[in-house]
Amino acid sequence: MNIKNLILSTLLLFLITLEALIALDYLAQEKEMRIKRIEIYQTIIELQSQIGYVGLIHNFKNYMLRPQQTNYRDRAIVNFKMASKQVASLESMGGDLIGDFRMPETRNMLNAYKNRLDRLPELMMNNVSARELDQFVKFNDLPSRNEIELIFRQFSDALNTKATSVLYSSLIACLVILIFLIVTISLMIRSLFKEQREALEISKKFNTELEENKAQIESSQIILLNVMKDVESEKQEASRLNKELISKNNEMEQFIYTVSHDLKSPLVTISGFANKLNTELADTLTERQTHRLNRIIDNINNMERLLSDLLELSKIVQQPIVITEVDVKQIILEQSQVLEDVITESEAKINIADSFHTVKANERLLSEIMLNLLSNSIRYREPNRKLVVDIYSSQTDKSTIIHIKDNGIGIDPKYHDLVFAIFERLSTNEGSGVGLTIVRTIMEKHKGRVSLESELGEGCHFLLEFPNHEIDRF
Numbered sequence: 222m223n224i225k226n227l228i229l230s231t232l233l234l235f236l237i238t239l240e241a242l243i244a245l246d247y248l249a250q251e252k253e254m255r256i257k258r259i260e261i262y263q264t265i266i267e268l269q270s271q272i273g274y275v276g277l278i279h280n281f282k283n284y285m286l287r288p289q290q291t292n293y294r295d296r297a298i299v300n301f302k303m304a305s306k307q308v309a310s311l312e313s314m315g316g317d318l319i320g321d322f323r324m325p326e327t328r329n330m331l332n333a334y335k336n337r338l339d340r341l342p343e344l345m346m347n348n349v350s351a352r353e354l355d356q357f358v359k360f361n362d363l364p365s366r367n368e369i370e371l372i373f374r375q376f377s378d379a380l381n382t383k384a385t386s387v388l389y390s391s392l393i394a395c396l397v398i399l400i401f402l403i404v405t406i407s408l409m410i411r412s413l414f415k416e417q418r419e420a421l422e423i424s425k426k427f428n429t430e431l432e433e434n435k436a437q438i439e440s441s442q443i444i445l446l447n448v449m450k451d452v453e454s455e456k457q458e459a460s461r462l463n464k465e466l467i468s469k470n471n472e473m474e475q476f477i478y479t480v481s482h483d484l485k486s487p488l489v490t491i492s493g494f495a496n497k498l499n500t501e502l503a504d505t506l507t508e509r510q511t512h513r514l515n516r517i518i519d520n521i522n523n524m525e526r527l528l529s530d531l532l533e534l535s536k537i538v539q540q541p542i543v544i545t546e547v548d549v550k551q552i553i554l555e556q557s558q559v560l561e562d563v564i565t566e567s568e569a570k571i572n573i574a575d576s577f578h579t580v581k582a583n584e585r586l587l588s589e590i591m592l593n594l595l596s597n598s599i600r601y602r603e604p605n606r607k608l609v610v611d612i613y614s615s616q617t618d619k620s621t622i623i624h625i626k627d628n629g630i631g632i633d634p635k636y637h638d639l640v641f642a643i644f645e646r647l648s649t650n651e652g653s654g655v656g657l658t659i660v661r662t663i664m665e666k667h668k669g670r671v672s673l674e675s676e677l678g679e680g681c682h683f684l685l686e687f688p689n690h691e692i693d694r695f
Contacts, residue, residue: 267307268304285341333360549614560592573613602629624683632675632677
């Protein structure tokens with residue numbers, strides 16, 4: 222190979238390497254922005270949780286209604302501190318992402334509620350009238366909610382703009398390098414073809430050498446085609462990963478929007494007015510009006526359950542877990558006491574084995590599983606026979622299995638996979654359709670699995686399989 226071909230080959234390898242480095246750099250920046258996006262969304266969700274009607278506002282109103290229960294005030298103060306940290310975190314992230322960034326309305330709302338928390342005990346001790354107390358605690362938190370929704374859009378737009386800029390820059394760089402690649406390949410092919418023509422003009426005594434040169438050319442062309450195929454494959458993989466990221470981001474954005482805008486904000490107001498109407502107009506409503514109002518209240522309750530289950534599912538997915546040796550029987554007894562009223566009302570019999578194998582699990586999440594499965598057994602019991610639930614454990618070399626078996630209405634085998642999907646319900650009975658999804662998610666967090674054995678009319682048998690070996694926190 223002459224010096225010219227050597228230079229061209231070196232340049233070709235350099236350009237291919239540079240192309241690969243640009244692709245890797247793009248993937249690294251995409252990953253960094255994805256992590257940043259998730260961090261921002263999680264912070265916004267946590268802020269809304271600390272502020273909203275399950276956080277500061279909820280505990281503030283409960284304290285105002287029940288001043289003797291100071292735990293509500295303590296919780297509200299904790300909510301205030303946590304929300305303030307989230308605001309500071311968002312302002313810091315906003316400053317890094319879009320420049321000078323502040324959240325005055327949200328800080329104003331937090332300070333207003335903190336001021337009211339500090340003043341309420343004194344006002345109540347001074348027997349301030351209900352009207353004066355109402356005027357004092359009244360506060361319009363709409364600007365804060367609007368501000369949070371606005372920063373969510375600003376962050377989303379900024380991240381999308383940055384992602385577009387990174388993609389555009391990478392594509393421009395790749396295009397420039399591709400042009401150089403084409404030019405280099407053209408020069409190499411031209412050079413090789415020139416050598417071939419010169420070889421054909423040599424006398425017959427050099428025919429053998431000519432054939433060897435042709436073989437070398439064919440080999441180089443095959444290598445070149447393979448390299449180009451590898452580069453194209455990497456580009457296709459990068460495109461697939463980008464589409465998957467966009468899809469996941471859209472799912473996260475839709476979830477955040479649903480929780481913060483469509484469910485959380487109006488729920489408490491609707492519930493309060495509906496129950497107040499039901500109480501004040503109880504003697505004047507017609508039977509049809511009473512039915513309709515009860516339907517409204519039932520739907521509000523369903524919305525509350527759905528919201529709680531969705532938030533619980535979100536926390537389970539996002540938060541790490543700590544694994545310890547857990548006394549399964551103690552957890553079952555505790556959750557049976559939680560459900561004591563409905564167990565007594567349904568005349569259900571819960572048979573708990575005398576001895577249980579311990580499992581390596583998170584105690585709180587295992588309690589959540591037991592509560593969901595026991596509630597399901599009671600909810601979907603067979604009305605024509607007394608409900609019996611048997612709970613016991615078994616063990617293999619690799620795993621420990623907890624069995625929850627009932628004699629309820631059962632599930633057709635063709636629906637066994639469907640029942641673990643979110644929002645899927647096979648009955649009109651009360652429930653959000655998220656309970657078994659939570660069970661499946663918790664088992665996946667433990668690197669275990671949940672399975673179902675059931676026939677229609679013959680009850681359900683849920684098997685919770687926990688690995689015996691140590692599992693990492695994640």
